[in-house]
Amino acid sequence: MDPKTPASRVKVEEKLFQNRYLVDAGRPHITVRPHDTPSRALRSLVHACPAGCYAENEKGQVEITADGCMECGTCRVVTAKTGEIEWNYPRGGFGVLYKFG
Amino acid sequence: MSEERFDAIVVGAGPSGNAATYTLAQAGLKVLQLERGEYPGSKNVQGAILYANALEELIPDFRDDAPLERHIVEQRLWTMDDSSHVGMHYRSEDFNEDKPNRYTIIRAQFDKWFSSKVKEAGATVLCETTVTELVRDVRGKVIGVRTDRHGATVMADVVILAEGVNGLVGQRSGLRDIVPPDTVALAVKEMHFLPREVIESRFNIKGDEGVVIEAMGTITAGMTGTGFLYTNEESVSVGIGCIVSDFAESEVTPYGLLEAFKNHPSIKPLLEGSECKEYAAHLIPEGGYHAMPELYGDGWLVVGDAGQFVNAVHREGSNLAMTTGRIAAQTVVALHRRREPMTKANLADYRTRLDGTFVMKDLKKYRGIPGFLHRNRQVFDLYPKLFSGAMQTWFRVDGVDKRTKQKAIFNQFRGGRSMLGLVGDAVKLARAWR
Numbered sequence: 017m018d019p020k021t022p023a024s025r026v027k028v029e030e031k032l033f034q035n036r037y038l039v040d041a042g043r044p045h046i047t048v049r050p051h052d053t054p055s056r057a058l059r060s061l062v063h064a065c066p067a068g069c070y071a072e073n074e075k076g077q078v079e080i081t082a083d084g085c086m087e088c089g090t091c092r093v094v095t096a097k098t099g100e101i102e103w104n105y106p107r108g109g110f111g112v113l114y115k116f117g
Numbered sequence: 118m119s120e121e122r123f124d125a126i127v128v129g130a131g132p133s134g135n136a137a138t139y140t141l142a143q144a145g146l147k148v149l150q151l152e153r154g155e156y157p158g159s160k161n162v163q164g165a166i167l168y169a170n171a172l173e174e175l176i177p178d179f180r181d182d183a184p185l186e187r188h189i190v191e192q193r194l195w196t197m198d199d200s201s202h203v204g205m206h207y208r209s210e211d212f213n214e215d216k217p218n219r220y221t222i223i224r225a226q227f228d229k230w231f232s233s234k235v236k237e238a239g240a241t242v243l244c245e246t247t248v249t250e251l252v253r254d255v256r257g258k259v260i261g262v263r264t265d266r267h268g269a270t271v272m273a274d275v276v277i278l279a280e281g282v283n284g285l286v287g288q289r290s291g292l293r294d295i296v297p298p299d300t301v302a303l304a305v306k307e308m309h310f311l312p313r314e315v316i317e318s319r320f321n322i323k324g325d326e327g328v329v330i331e332a333m334g335t336i337t338a339g340m341t342g343t344g345f346l347y348t349n350e351e352s353v354s355v356g357i358g359c360i361v362s363d364f365a366e367s368e369v370t371p372y373g374l375l376e377a378f379k380n381h382p383s384i385k386p387l388l389e390g391s392e393c394k395e396y397a398a399h400l401i402p403e404g405g406y407h408a409m410p411e412l413y414g415d416g417w418l419v420v421g422d423a424g425q426f427v428n429a430v431h432r433e434g435s436n437l438a439m440t441t442g443r444i445a446a447q448t449v450v451a452l453h454r455r456r457e458p459m460t461k462a463n464l465a466d467y468r469t470r471l472d473g474t475f476v477m478k479d480l481k482k483y484r485g486i487p488g489f490l491h492r493n494r495q496v497f498d499l500y501p502k503l504f505s506g507a508m509q510t511w512f513r514v515d516g517v518d519k520r521t522k523q524k525a526i527f528n529q530f531r532g533g534r535s536m537l538g539l540v541g542d543a544v545k546l547a548r549a550w551r
């Protein structure tokens with residue numbers, strides 16, 4: 017199987033479905049700063065985020081839906097230089113809850 | 118809570134934080150441990166191999182009640198191309214000893230158990246609490262932390278930062294930089310459940326024996342990284358990790374890479390019929406010695422992943438975490454007993470103590486490796502293909518005489534990389550390894 021195929025994108029939702037989350041409704045812990053054109057770094061998150069949280073909208077801007085986020089920090093590290101993301105941990109107790117880890 | 122004062126505060130309840138808190142509480146210090154997860158372990162991810170000796174230093178009889186999965190009797194190292202693997206296996210009956218050396222564990226369960234020991238030792242453990250920043254006095258000495266519990270602050274003589282690889286508190290307080298994307302790996306992992314008997318027959322083991330496989334090669338699609346597969350009692354942990362900047366520069370999705378690894382003809386039969394119950398992702402700091410930040414300052418110390426204490430070559434992290442946690446706590450206990458203040462000058466003893474342990478010696482020994490691997494991608498792509506091709510030429514019996522085969526193999530290597538390149542790689546690797 018080629019890891020670059022977009023078919024694998026469908027599978028990530030199925031994977032996340034296995035996980036337990038306590039979503040802090042209305043208080044997303046990660047936000048993308050408003051922008052016209054995303055940097056290469058920001059755009060790379062559409063494929064590099066292991067939870068598939070990032071997507072490009074019709075205007076070519078990058079958006080995030082952080083519900084499936086596993087709090088790994090990849091998006092934070094990748095955009096540290098460009099500063100396009102505001103990254104925080106969810107409030108204590110919220111977010112992903114690993115049973116096995 | 119804001120009224121109370123502690124001798125020490127520990128941020129985080131992973132192996133480094135638990136080791137530190139346990140050591141402090143056992144010595145009779147009044148210690149508070151803060152953890153953002155619902156329970157210790159709920160945010161944590163590991164492969165996971167537990168190296169017994171680091172835990173033994175703290176809890177000699179941990180084998181009596183710790184949730185251990187299997188002790189490892191066989192280690193496989195695989196170099197893979199798209200359809201095959203060249204492997205080295207080491208298996209020994211000697212690993213079936215009274216006190217085994219390495220075990221597989223499930224981190225969420227292990228961390229919970231370790232935390233129960235920490236509480237028994239007398240520490241106050243507060244979960245569902247995220248530390249937001251360090252509190253300092255007018256001279257800049259750290260004197261406590263602020264949390265997300267209504268912004269409550271707690272005071273202490275010293276703060277031990279055991280907050281893991283993302284290390285937000287330390288970074289936002291200017292104690293260290295954010296880890297650069299080329300020194301940190303992103304690993305994704307799944308837990309696959311299978312009946313005990315199936316695992317035992319598939320991996321040729323009995324009772325609590327376990328097998329671990331570490332793999333490299335074309336499975337990482339040209340990126341710097343490795344895959345793994347570890348046997349637990351009734352499950353198999355399977356994962357793959359690559360340097361974050363490589364992911365960012367490629368088109369590869371982490372989950373696509375994991376799917377491809379699971380579907381590799383050498384891995385697939387080992388997972389056949391399993392049920393996946395969790396998908397996890399986590400970073401691993403792999404910059405080693407040169408990436409190490411400042412380890413102590415006025416009123417604070419850093420331990421575990423937050424201090425870059427990972428030996429990426431040997432995939433050791435939790436044992437370095439526990440050892441640095443223990444040593445940091447012992448430094449604090451010694452100062453506390455002598456009633457000396459937790460100043461930078463006094464806490465420097467932490468570094469001196471660390472220098473005498475395997476932690477610093479190993480990180481120093483391998484300081485050239487992360488750079489070597491980053492600059493020499495052929496290790497992950499070309500060589501696995503060459504090894505595999507050589508094996509295939511050698512083992513296939515097809516009427517071609519052995520001398521011709523030998524020549525063909527030699528030419529494959531020459532064709533893939535110049536003689537000078539081959540020798541150069543070997544020399545560079547040997548230097549980095551020294």
Ligand SMILES: Cc1cc2nc3c(=O)[nH]c(=O)nc-3n(C[C@H](O)[C@H](O)[C@H](O)COP(=O)(O)OP(=O)(O)OC[C@H]3O[C@@H](n4cnc5c(N)ncnc54)[C@H](O)[C@@H]3O)c2cc1C
Pocket residue numbers: 128129130131132133134151152153154157158160161162163164165166167168246247248249279280281282285286304305306356358399400401420421422423426427432433434435436437438
């Ligand atoms: C896929 C994978 C496989 C690995 N395999 C192995 C292996 O086989 N063997 C091995 O020895 N090592 C392995 N490692 C490395 C090992 O997991 C780490 O080195 C080890 O967990 C580090 O421990 P730590 O206590 O420093 O950090 P962590 O285990 O990350 O713990 C940090 C804790 O701090 C908490 N925290 C963070 N910020 C805050 C805050 N602001 N407020 C409150 N709490 C906070 C977190 O919730 C967490 O509980 C692996 C790592 C990964 C990702």
Ligand code: SF4
Pocket residue numbers: 046064065066067068069082084085086087088089090091092398
């Ligand atoms: S922290 Fe990790 S899982 Fe969460 S959005 Fe960022 S990259 Fe995705």
